[in-house]
Amino acid sequence: EEDEGEDDEERELPDYACAYCGIHSPSSVVKCAQCDKWFCNSRGNTSSSHIVNHLVRARHKEVCLHAESDLGATTLECYNCGCKNVFLLGFIPAKSDTIVVILCRQPCASATSSKDMTWDTSQWQPLIEDRSFLSWLISVPTEAEQVKARNPTAAQIAKLEEIWKNNLSATINDLENSAPDDEPVPVLLRYEDAYQYQRCFGPLVKIEADYDKKLKESQSQDQLVVRWDIGLNNKHLASFVLPKMDMGDVKLAVGDEMRLRYNGDIRSKWEGVGYVIKIANNISDEITLELRRNDKSVPSDCTAGFSVDYVWKATSFDRMQLALKTFAINEMSVSGYIYHKLLGHEVAPVVLKTAMPKQFAAPNLPDLNVSQVHAVKSVLQKHISLIQGPPGTGKTVTSATIVYHLAKMNPGQVLVTAPSNVAVDQLTEKIHRTGLKTVRLTAKSREDIESSVSFLALHEQVRLNDTNIELQKLTQLKQELGELSSQDEKKYKKLTRQAEREILTNADVICCTCVGSGDPRLSKLKFRTVLIDESTQAAEPECMIPLVMGCKQAVLVGDHKQLGPVIMNKKAARAGLHQSLFERLVLLGLAPIRLNVQYRMHPCLSEFPSNMFYEGSLQNGVTTHERLRKNVDFPWPIADTPMMFWSNLGQEEISASGTSYLNRTEASNVEKLVTRFFKAGIQPSQIGIITPYEGQRSYIVSSMQTNGSLRKELYKEVEVASVDAFQGREKDYIILSCVRSNEHQGIGFLSDPRRLNVALTRAKFGLVVIGNPKVLSKQPMWHHLLTHYKEKGCLVEGPLNNLQVSMIQFAKPRMPY
Amino acid sequence: DEEEEDRGRGRSHPVEDEEFDREFSKMLAESLESRKSERRSAFDVPLPVMRSVQQQQQYSVVDMTGKNSEEPENRREPSFTKNVQFRLLTKRGNRQQIHTVEVPADSAIAVSTRMKQKAEQEE
Ligand SMILES: [Zn+2]
Ligand SMILES: [Zn+2]
Ligand SMILES: [Zn+2]
Numbered sequence: 048e049e050d051e052g053e054d055d056e057e058r059e060l061p062d063y064a065c066a067y068c069g070i071h072s073p074s075s076v077v078k079c080a081q082c083d084k085w086f087c088n089s090r091g092n093t094s095s096s097h098i099v100n101h102l103v104r105a106r107h108k109e110v111c112l113h114a115e116s117d118l119g120a121t122t123l124e125c126y127n128c129g130c131k132n133v134f135l136l137g138f139i140p141a142k143s144d145t146i147v148v149i150l151c152r153q154p155c156a157s158a159t160s161s162k163d164m165t166w167d168t169s170q171w172q173p174l175i176e177d178r179s180f181l182s183w184l185i186s187v188p189t190e191a192e193q194v195k196a197r198n199p200t201a202a203q204i205a206k207l208e209e210i211w212k213n214n215l216s217a218t219i220n221d222l223e224n225s226a227p228d229d230e231p232v233p234v235l236l237r238y239e240d241a242y243q244y245q246r247c248f249g250p251l252v253k254i255e256a257d258y259d260k261k262l263k264e265s266q267s268q269d270q271l272v273v274r275w276d277i278g279l280n281n282k283h284l285a286s287f288v289l290p291k292m293d294m295g296d297v298k299l300a301v302g303d304e305m306r307l308r309y310n311g312d313i314r315s316k317w318e319g320v321g322y323v324i325k326i327a328n329n330i331s332d333e334i335t336l337e338l339r340r341n342d343k344s345v346p347s348d349c350t351a352g353f354s355v356d357y358v359w360k361a362t363s364f365d366r367m368q369l370a371l372k373t374f375a376i377n378e379m380s381v382s383g384y385i386y387h388k389l390l391g392h393e394v395a396p397v398v399l400k401t402a403m404p405k406q407f408a409a410p411n412l413p414d415l416n417v418s419q420v421h422a423v424k425s426v427l428q429k430h431i432s433l434i435q436g437p438p439g440t441g442k443t444v445t446s447a448t449i450v451y452h453l454a455k456m457n458p459g460q461v462l463v464t465a466p467s468n469v470a471v472d473q474l475t476e477k478i479h480r481t482g483l484k485t486v487r488l489t490a491k492s493r494e495d496i497e498s499s500v501s502f503l504a505l506h507e508q509v510r511l512n513d514t515n516i517e518l519q520k521l522t523q524l525k526q527e528l529g530e531l532s533s534q535d536e537k538k539y540k541k542l543t544r545q546a547e548r549e550i551l552t553n554a555d556v557i558c559c560t561c562v563g564s565g566d567p568r569l570s571k572l573k574f575r576t577v578l579i580d581e582s583t584q585a586a587e588p589e590c591m592i593p594l595v596m597g598c599k600q601a602v603l604v605g606d607h608k609q610l611g612p613v614i615m616n617k618k619a620a621r622a623g624l625h626q627s628l629f630e631r632l633v634l635l636g637l638a639p640i641r642l643n644v645q646y647r648m649h650p651c652l653s654e655f656p657s658n659m660f661y662e663g664s665l666q667n668g669v670t671t672h673e674r675l676r677k678n679v680d681f682p683w684p685i686a687d688t689p690m691m692f693w694s695n696l697g698q699e700e701i702s703a704s705g706t707s708y709l710n711r712t713e714a715s716n717v718e719k720l721v722t723r724f725f726k727a728g729i730q731p732s733q734i735g736i737i738t739p740y741e742g743q744r745s746y747i748v749s750s751m752q753t754n755g756s757l758r759k760e761l762y763k764e765v766e767v768a769s770v771d772a773f774q775g776r777e778k779d780y781i782i783l784s785c786v787r788s789n790e791h792q793g794i795g796f797l798s799d800p801r802r803l804n805v806a807l808t809r810a811k812f813g814l815v816v817i818g819n820p821k822v823l824s825k826q827p828m829w830h831h832l833l834t835h836y837k838e839k840g841c842l843v844e845g846p847l848n849n850l851q852v853s854m855i856q857f858a859k860p861r862m863p864y
Numbered sequence: 865d866e867e868e869e870d871r872g873r874g875r876s877h878p879v880e881d882e883e884f885d886r887e888f889s890k891m892l893a894e895s896l897e898s899r900k901s902e903r904r905s906a907f908d909v910p911l912p913v914m915r916s917v918q919q920q921q922q923y924s925v926v927d928m929t930g931k932n933s934e935e936p937e938n939r940r941e942p943s944f945t946k947n948v949q950f951r952l953l954t955k956r957g958n959r960q961q962i963h964t965v966e967v968p969a970d971s972a973i974a975v976s977t978r979m980k981q982k983a984e985q986e987e
Pocket of ligand 3: 125126127128129130150151152153154155156
């Protein structure tokens with residue numbers, strides 16, 4: 048009966064009622080000019096107004112006001128050029144009068160206005176502000192109207208928009224009749240067998256792969272201007288700026304492959320493939336591509352008329368799928384014990400009968416503390432173990448020591464992997480120091496990239512190997528001529544493979560990325576002992592690649608309280624692909640051995656993270672005395688307590704690229720802090736600036752250089768990067784710019800506790816957090832943090848040369864963790 | 865703080881939707897990108913000749929909570945902020961039109977206009 052009543056009400060609604068909520072006062076609704084549906088300017092249940100919701104989700108851009116509204120049936124447009132795209136529209140005032148006019152941002156409002164002009168384009172402001180139209184243009188419905196209206200959720204709105212793509216006449220009432228969501232099957236805690244395991248993870252890897260491909264391939268860019276160089280190896284280098292790349296979706300990495308094409312008029316068409324050898328950084332926004340072949344037709348005399356595409360490679364996803372398959376069908380892929388453990392089956396604990404080393408410290412590595420010795424000891428006695436290394440607790444040294452003992456105790460080579468090349472290089476370097484024969488295997492595309500362990504790279508060891516005269520001759524010949532005859536090339540390849548095999552089989556340890564362990568050059572080898580560092584940053588199928596090569600003893604090192612793997616596809620992430628194997632094993636009751644002495648932070652800096660993320664278990668291996676710099680003149684609110692939260696109430700805004708955020712007040716204060724540090728004698732390399740948004744990162748980089756009162760070069764050398772980029776690293780002083788400051792949109796990925804943990808634990812000697820306490824305190828975890836700073840007397844406001852203890856009232860925390 | 869609580873009432877808590885955020889930003893970025901190569905001379909239309917009563921009035925404060933407001937009640941949300949009258953210049957065909965709009969007194973444009981006028985008065 049009630050349903051019928053509602054239907055009756057539906058029928059009474061005028062055709063200009065909001066298609067989401069039914070609100071229909073003429074001054075609050077507008078018509079979408081592309082689909083003729085009406086929407087209101089209220090937020091309802093969502094963070095954006097209904098009309099903005101519709102425009103974004105349907106990718107529509109033009110609106111028309113109601114005939115009975117104050118302005119009459121007007122289509123919003125630029126007064127000057129007639130552009131109707133509301134995402135570009137804004138308004139400017141006249142200089143001497145209270146009159147305003149609507150102008151588009153590009154190009155009309157971006158032309159610089161001269162002094163004697165009537166209008167002030169510098170005052171341009173968008174019509175859509177804080178995700179809704181300006182209320183003086185389209186009124187916000189009254190509370191009374193909103194209470195009476197339907198109140199669809201963001202998910203329902205998204206669904207309705209999805210249905211409209213096929214059936215424009217559908218209404219919100221049709222939602223219930225639509226098909227259920229096509230969410231993938233979520234991951235489990237336990238699996239019956241490896242086939243079920245494969246059936247679960249296989250589709251998730253595929254979803255992620257398809258999404259990644261779509262994202263990367265949409266990064267093509269036309270009208271590039273290219274600068275040409277010749278590299279040391281005589282290969283052509285093409286450098287260019289890719290504005291699209293900083294839009295946040297896709298991060299270009301060194302080693303990625305791109306296709307450069309020439310389609311200008313000066314010369315005939317050309318295309319060539321190359322590897323990215325340099326990405327945008329503080330010094331320059333340019334990307335450099337090294338062309339693969341020595342191609343004589345390279346149009347290096349042309350600079351304009353180029354376009355570039357991303358060449359997507361399925362390699363890493365293929366290797367994950369292959370690992371899942373191997374795990375399922377090959378009984379020798381892992382030992383029985385590991386098999387059952389990975390699937391979450393109950394297995395009686397087994398203590399390995401190993402003769403314990405007399406001394407736990409490895410040659411040329413630092414001595415171990417109690418918790419590190421404990422970790423080494425228990426790892427050597429177990430088939431599978433987890434080591435949790437909170438920030439600064441000596442994870443790499445512990446891992447290297449473990450590898451040393453495992454290599455000495457077990458037959459065959461130890462396979463050492465980590466998800467990232469940086470982490471692999473760091474660990475390789477330490478393992479090499481112990482005197483073990485260590486080989487670093489890199490992807491072909493990264494062979495030319497310099498690193499601290501280049502000399503341990505397999506291809507380098509082959510090159511330097513002077514026992515095979517014939518191979519040496521051919522290598523030299525190839526370098527001189529650029530190419531070999533087909534017969535020589537065959538021979539060269541065969542001899543190279545032979546040399547590689549020899550080096551690999553003679554090694555004690557082979558180090559590569561998790562994906563790298565799927566390299567064909569390792570396919571013939573078996574690895575009974577595997578250590579995976581930073582394993583909490585790898586998706587579970589990624590960890591399986593090194594494990595299914597015959598593993599009998601596995602060591603997973605990581606910290607599930609820091610950032611996890613990056614999964615681009617939301618559905619796959621939601622279904623559980625963002626959970627690492629380490630985390631699932633913890634959930635299954637495998638207790639991680641925790642390293643609990645931190646050697647990085649001033650004790651006042653480790654207190655909050657220890658309490659918030661590690662149950663208060665983190666001890667300080669450094670004293671207050673060792674982490675204080677008496678001669679550094681800096682206005683810490685409490686002397687000897689080098690931490691502060693500097694309240695900044697400036698607004699956030701959308702960055703120039705349009706896909707990120709920036710906050711000018713915070714950026715300007717970052718510069719003031721940096722200048723102050725410089726004046727106190729701190730070097731640029733000792734300072735790190737962390738900000739979660741790419742928009743703010745690039746804004747800080749450029750605004751520091753233009754506004755800083757000291758030498759430009761100094762500011763250039765300060766590293767400004769995302770939380771994610773700082774994971775695993777440290778600086779003496781850290782400035783954290785939070786950026787988010789708004790009424791309705793929340794604080795984005797600052798609400799992730801793992802990201803906050805990483806951000807707070809990078810500094811050794813001092814930490815400054817800049818943010819809006821009113822906004823941040825809505826989130827319970829940030830509320831705790833702010834309370835902590837307040838209680839310590841370290842929450843301050845005002846100008847840097849006259850900081851005052853802030854008495855600001857926090858908001859009540861509302862959002863869940 | 866009270867005020868913020870008030871504004872949130874009647875709605876559920878703001879729901880975080882990073883994906884929507886990204887889509888929104890993408891619309892902005894693509895829109896800008898699509899007009900990057902458009903060139904146009906600076907906008908310089910003379911002010912419409914309509915300098916009568918309204919001009920002298922400079923800016924006027926309209927208390928929207930007052931009972932004598934002429935607007936029908938459902939036109940605007942009940943608001944405790946005062947509004948400032950501005951005029952909006954639009955074009956229909958080739959004809960200029962002027963509409964009166966009421967801008968919240970705490971909006972950036974109202975604030976900067978007020979400051980400008982204050983500065984002029986002081987001079
Ligand atoms: Zn539409
Ligand atoms: Zn609505
Ligand atoms: Zn325009």
